[in-house]
């Protein structure tokens with residue numbers, strides 16, 4: 001019987017999973033279909049660069065899939081029926097049946113975190129959101145203010161990139177706690193030096209209560225006017241998996257075991273931001289660094305399942321927090337498998353070069369997803 005593997009989402013996880021599964025199953029009669037709402041691969045880790053006005057490489061999925069045998073369906077997933085093993089789409093062919101499903105639909109900005117963010121804030125989590133922000137920033141007259149909310153990696157990178165690319169803007173970084181929480185003291189000191197050099201105003205311990213048309217209302221009752229608000233305070237996952245009855249956590253990420261197999265539906269695998277994969281000490285942080293390996297391992301697992309072999313633990317681990325501060329500066333903090341910080345920190349140009357090499361290497365890996373270890 002021909003097995004049909006359907007992968008939902010062509011981000012780092014889904015594209016990796018589809019290509020890896022197809023490669024593993026080459027020469028068998030298994031089919032792999034990849035469903036994605038756009039026909040282009042979105043290099044999400046560069047969306048702050050795009051919003052700032054820089055050009056990104058054009059990466060059509062058909063080019064990245066060339067020679068793999070993976071069939072691409074460009075459509076939005078609107079529902080999953082695990083009973084019938086059917087995925088519903090908003091465009092032709094409107095439905096696609098599966099024997100094995102990989103759920104890798106990624107995440108979006110958590111704009112429901114405070115009132116007004118969904119209506120008034122710009123976001124960076126999707127290509128469409130970043131494109132809207134890019135147009136808005138380009139249209140702003142000089143000396144207009146941009147408030148980036150979120151002291152995590154995305155907020156830090158965005159604030160630095162906007163100010164370096166468009167020095168005429170007044171950029172503020174606003175966060176509820178310390179900026180770069182979780183980084184060691186040396187890394188945090190470097191962040192502050194970089195923001196001082198770039199002339200980005202950092203407002204730590206400033207929780208936002210609401211986003212309005214003219215800026216931020218703070219929890220302490222104060223107001224922070226801004227011409228543009230960018231909401232970069234966390235990601236959230238779409239409700240499709242939960243609506244389909246798949247076991248999910250409170251964030252909507254599908255619950256998977258050590259092999260990335262759904263805890264409720266054994267014919268379903270999860271990878272990337274949309275799956276709660278275990279690393280030593282907890283659940284993987286939503287990141288490209290874990291999403292791509294999860295995708296590759298999910299592709300391996302699917303191929304093993306289809307070939308009647310035992311599944312193996314995916315062995316997902318964290319490696320670092322690799323933060324760009326514009327194009328010429330950065331902070332790289334190396335981590336243990338559980339994401340806790342190790343001592344060494346790379347800063348300045350060395351970190352910027354390292355991050356650029358990792359980012360380029362990720363796209364190279366999307367083109368050549370291995371396997372590198374025979375039988376891995």
Ligand SMILES: Cc1cc2nc3c(=O)[nH]c(=O)nc-3n(C[C@H](O)[C@H](O)[C@H](O)COP(=O)(O)OP(=O)(O)OC[C@H]3O[C@@H](n4cnc5c(N)ncnc54)[C@H](O)[C@@H]3O)c2cc1C
Nearest residue numbers: 009011012013037044045076077106272273287288289291
């Ligand atoms: C500005 C920015 C900078 C970042 N920097 C870093 C970094 O430096 N390092 C790092 O590790 N991580 C970084 N991240 C996080 C990283 O981008 C994500 O964790 C990663 O993209 C997750 O990969 P994924 O494959 O799970 O999801 P995605 O890359 O989001 O891919 C999901 C895919 O599914 C598609 N899709 C979604 N819903 C549907 C639907 N209903 N129907 C059809 N298709 C759908 C999307 O179009 C997309 O192609 C950054 C994120 C942002 C926004």
